[in-house]
Amino acid sequence: MNDNTSHPPILKLRNVRRRFQLGETTIDALNSISLDIHAGEFLAVWGPSGSGKSTLMNIIGLIDTPTAGKVHFDKQDTCVLADDELTEFRSRKIGFVFQNFNLVPVLSALENVMLPLQIQGVAEHAARRRAAAVLVDVGLERFKGSLPDKLSGGQRQRVAIARALVVEPMLVIADEPTANLDSGNSRMVIDLMREMNRARKVTFVFTTHDPRLLDHVDRKILLRDGDIASDEVLQ
Ligand SMILES: Nc1ncnc2c1ncn2[C@@H]1O[C@H](COP(=O)(O)OP(=O)(O)O)[C@@H](O)[C@H]1O
Numbered sequence: 062m063n064d065n066t067s068h069p070p071i072l073k074l075r076n077v078r079r080r081f082q083l084g085e086t087t088i089d090a091l092n093s094i095s096l097d098i099h100a101g102e103f104l105a106v107w108g109p110s111g112s113g114k115s116t117l118m119n120i121i122g123l124i125d126t127p128t129a130g131k132v133h134f135d136k137q138d139t140c141v142l143a144d145d146e147l148t149e150f151r152s153r154k155i156g157f158v159f160q161n162f163n164l165v166p167v168l169s170a171l172e173n174v175m176l177p178l179q180i181q182g183v184a185e186h187a188a189r190r191r192a193a194a195v196l197v198d199v200g201l202e203r204f205k206g207s208l209p210d211k212l213s214g215g216q217r218q219r220v221a222i223a224r225a226l227v228v229e230p231m232l233v234i235a236d237e238p239t240a241n242l243d244s245g246n247s248r249m250v251i252d253l254m255r256e257m258n259r260a261r262k263v264t265f266v267f268t269t270h271d272p273r274l275l276d277h278v279d280r281k282i283l284l285r286d287g288d289i290a291s292d293e294v295l296q
């Protein structure tokens with residue numbers, strides 16, 4: 062059962078437009094998106110390449126700002142935040158997982174997961190302890206000393222998920238987290254995100270262009286040409 066919509070939304074988008082100007086050409090990557098995301102949801106945004114998925118993720122993740130419209134995150138109108146406030150807000154509340162894993166190659170799995178905590182000023186021993194615990198949760202305890210190039214793609218993405226979770230964010234955003242994985246590892250990554258969503262009560266929003274990965278989501282939003290073509294809550 063999906064009862065997440067009984068909670069107030071953690072994220073509210075109203076009439077969000079994102080326009081890119083390339084010389085003479087105007088591209089509306091998003092036309093007018095209105096959307097509420099509730100705490101605890103496990104939500105997939107899917108649609109063909111160029112439909113606006115990454116643009117939407119960047120706006121939801123407070124990496125990019127809309128050309129028009131409103132974004133409220135955790136009751137805060139994000140338009141009124143200064144750049145440094147926005148950075149601080151984002152680093153405390155949102156975790157990111159990327160298609161290319163984005164691990165630091167010279168750091169071990171454990172050190173990669175410690176990094177966001179150290180950036181927040183958490184002392185090294187505490188960061189080490191917390192990072193090690195999250196690596197246990199994602200099933201990589203044995204690999205904590207390994208450098209990323211000694212890990213498989215699926216394992217690297219698990220490290221990246223641990224790194225996103227270690228700051229205990231409200232929301233994890235994953236833009237095409239399975240794009241560089243085979244179908245078995247893709248399934249594993251989605252299942253792991255689902256498990257973390259349930260166990261840690263973290264909201265997940267991920268994008269995919271692979272409809273086969275949509276079997277176990279609470280909700281799926283189909284984007285087409287910068288608009289929401291359908292928004293299905295699955296019971
Ligand atoms: N930084 C940018 N500058 C210009 N056009 C962009 C930029 N980012 C995205 N676009 C355009 O916006 C549209 C949506 O892109 P995107 O959000 O990346 O789609 P998706 O992630 O679904 O493939 C595309 O037409 C793309 O070319």
Ligand SMILES: [Mg+2]
Pocket residue numbers: 114115116237
């Ligand atoms: Mg994309």
